[in-house]
Amino acid sequence: MTTYDNRVSQEIADRLDIVDIVAETVKLTRKGNRYWGLCPFHAEKTPSFSVTPERNMFYCFGCHAGGDIFSFVMKRDGLDFKEALEMLAARAGVKLVSTSGSRDQEQRKKVIEVNRAAAEFYHQILLSRQGGVVQKYLENRGIKQETILAYKLGYAPEQWNRLEEYLLKKGFSQEYVKLSGLIKRNENRNSYYDLFRNRLMFPIFQYNGDILGFGGRVLDDTLPKYINTPETELYSKRQVLYGLYQARQAIRSNNEAVLLEGYMDCIKLQQAGISNCVASLGTALTPEQARLLCRYTENVLILYDGDEAGQRETLRAIDVLAEEALKVQVVTLPAGKDPDDFLEINGKEEFLQYIQNNKLSHIEFKINRYLKEEKTINLEVKVKIINALKKDINNLKSPIEKDYYVKVLAQKMLMEPNLIYRELQLANKRQNPTDRNKTQISRDNIQYGNYSKDEKILAAMLKDEKTFAVIKDNLGLNFLARSEYKNILNIFDQLKGNQEERLVKLGEIMQQEGMAAVYARIVFLMEEINVEEAEVNEFICRVQALKIEARWQKIYQHINFLKVEGDFENLLKFVLNLDSFLNETREGGI
Numbered sequence: 001m002t003t004y005d006n007r008v009s010q011e012i013a014d015r016l017d018i019v020d021i022v023a024e025t026v027k028l029t030r031k032g033n034r035y036w037g038l039c040p041f042h043a044e045k046t047p048s049f050s051v052t053p054e055r056n057m058f059y060c061f062g063c064h065a066g067g068d069i070f071s072f073v074m075k076r077d078g079l080d081f082k083e084a085l086e087m088l089a090a091r092a093g094v095k096l097v098s099t100s101g102s103r104d105q106e107q108r109k110k111v112i113e114v115n116r117a118a119a120e121f122y123h124q125i126l127l128s129r130q131g132g133v134v135q136k137y138l139e140n141r142g143i144k145q146e147t148i149l150a151y152k153l154g155y156a157p158e159q160w161n162r163l164e165e166y167l168l169k170k171g172f173s174q175e176y177v178k179l180s181g182l183i184k185r186n187e188n189r190n191s192y193y194d195l196f197r198n199r200l201m202f203p204i205f206q207y208n209g210d211i212l213g214f215g216g217r218v219l220d221d222t223l224p225k226y227i228n229t230p231e232t233e234l235y236s237k238r239q240v241l242y243g244l245y246q247a248r249q250a251i252r253s254n255n256e257a258v259l260l261e262g263y264m265d266c267i268k269l270q271q272a273g274i275s276n277c278v279a280s281l282g283t284a285l286t287p288e289q290a291r292l293l294c295r296y297t298e299n300v301l302i303l304y305d306g307d308e309a310g311q312r313e314t315l316r317a318i319d320v321l322a323e324e325a326l327k328v329q330v331v332t333l334p335a336g337k338d339p340d341d342f343l344e345i346n347g348k349e350e351f352l353q354y355i356q357n358n359k360l361s362h363i364e365f366k367i368n369r370y371l372k373e374e375k376t377i378n379l380e381v382k383v384k385i386i387n388a389l390k391k392d393i394n395n396l397k398s399p400i401e402k403d404y405y406v407k408v409l410a411q412k413m414l415m416e417p418n419l420i421y422r423e424l425q426l427a428n429k430r431q432n433p434t435d436r437n438k439t440q441i442s443r444d445n446i447q448y449g450n451y452s453k454d455e456k457i458l459a460a461m462l463k464d465e466k467t468f469a470v471i472k473d474n475l476g477l478n479f480l481a482r483s484e485y486k487n488i489l490n491i492f493d494q495l496k497g498n499q500e501e502r503l504v505k506l507g508e509i510m511q512q513e514g515m516a517a518v519y520a521r522i523v524f525l526m527e528e529i530n531v532e533e534a535e536v537n538e539f540i541c542r543v544q545a546l547k548i549e550a551r552w553q554k555i556y557q558h559i560n561f562l563k564v565e566g567d568f569e570n571l572l573k574f575v576l577n578l579d580s581f582l583n584e585t586r587e588g589g590i
């Protein structure tokens with residue numbers, strides 16, 4: 001049993017999201033408030049491993065592994081609690097009194113520190129007199145002061161070595177500054193120079209607020225318009241979405257992410273209160289980025305530029321997102337407009353109205369796009385289009401949806417729907433059944449009925465103070481068969497604070513007592529369960545009836561014993577006292 005400072009572990013747990021940590025190794029898909037994936041702790045084909053971000057816990061309905069963020073890392077990486085604490089503390093940016101992380105972690109931490117210092121440097125210069133030009137530029141583009149602060153926008157000055165000098169003077173070793181990618185080697189002179197000069201700087205945050213790299217934009221029409229931190233140990237543009245750190249809560253609560261192309265679009269839309277936007281970083285959307293989105297939502301709305309390039313990218317992004325089983329919608333802006341322009345010209349209300357009125361499902365978008373590409377719609381083209389859509393349409397689970405798109409297609413191509421069906425079926429036969437059906441999450445398979453009555457009552461008691469009080473009054477706290485469950489009730493009963501605080505403390509104690517998995521099982525049930533008053537009463541009656549029956553059984557056995565022994569004196573005594581004994585058993589109100 002490791003002892004540790006509860007405050008530190010609580011702070012770490014508050015800063016990190018269990019979904020993010022789990023998603024590093026498990027592909028998670030969101031369903032309602034939960035995330036599901038294939039359990040990393042036992043072999044399975046249907047996901048029964050679940051994570052609840054609300055409670056920061058995981059539980060596997062297959063192998064009954066479960067617990068909090070620490071339990072997960074301990075189990076996954078084979079760490080003891082102290083090691084898990086150190087690792088997660090480093091990730092959360094929480095200082096422990098003594099840390100002895102691995103070299104890689106140490107290095108990573110140092111480079112993040114370099115980036116943080118660099119961001120601060122750029123930011124301060126932007127806010128200073130030297131940044132006047134950039135401030136003017138941002139003002140012209142409609143960026144507000146609070147946005148500059150929230151995104152820690154900065155200005156990399158014109159000079160060749162300002163940043164390097166600053167960082168070295170701050171005490172960072174050149175090794176780490178090099179690793180950050182912020183300085184570049186000059187081959188001829190065997191020296192280094194700042195990568196970003198005379199650029200507007202956008203720090204690129206990881207979901208947890210760490211700065212992994214930067215994007216720099218020129219202030220005029222010089223090319224390249226944007227440069228990014230080169231790929232480093234820390235920064236891989238395939239794995240990051242711009243704006244996610246600021247947007248993650250909104251994405252989760254709206255259960256939708258708006259996917260944009262550029263930094264500016266992202267900042268401008270978030271500034272206007274459309275908070276659930278993210279942007280891919282000047283690359284075509286990658287599977288890694290799509291998976292990142294899966295952690296927060298099931299729905300993505302693509303809002304790329306209205307030009308040809310933007311529409312072509314939309315088509316590619318659709319396939320990447322659909323591959324991760326995300327539900328995709330598309331809004332096409334009028335030709336030549338990007339989201340930022342469009343918002344600027346029309347204002348927020350009209351912008352939102354436009355989005356509402358022009359949302360298309362990804363299949364409708366594809367249909368329109370394919371038809372637009374063709375000059376004439378002859379038979380050959382029709383077959384080509386149907387084939388291009390076959391995967392999308394065949395992947396639809398709902399026959400009603402399928403029927404709908406077949407009819408849309410039929411109408412647009414002036415064909416009989418039946419013919420399209422036949423063509424789709426042909427396509428279906430030619431294709432191997434896709435893997436996607438296998439990985440589809442069937443949460444219905446998880447038998448919530450597998451929970452015992454005791455577990456349901458325990459969950460109901462922890463969830464609702466009134467239920468807890470009623471049951472405690474009638475049955476006390478030791479009526480559950482499993483000793484772990486009895487413990488939970490007794491510990492919970494003694495905790496002070498409001499319901500929420502008590503649950504958090506209970507979780508900590510369970511973790512310390514090595515009962516994290518048992519507790520996780522109950523927490524998952526707690527989120528689902530809604531026990532009616534009648535059910536509680538029935539349960540109380542049943543437990544009391546069982547108790548009485550057990551007593552009668554004992555009385556009967558005892559009388560029988562005395563009878564057999566021929567001990568009539570004691571038998572008489574016992575029968576005379578039986579009256580008061582029976583009265584006791586009636587106290588439960590039966």
Ligand SMILES: [Zn+2]
Nearest residue numbers: 039042060063
């Ligand atoms: Zn499992």
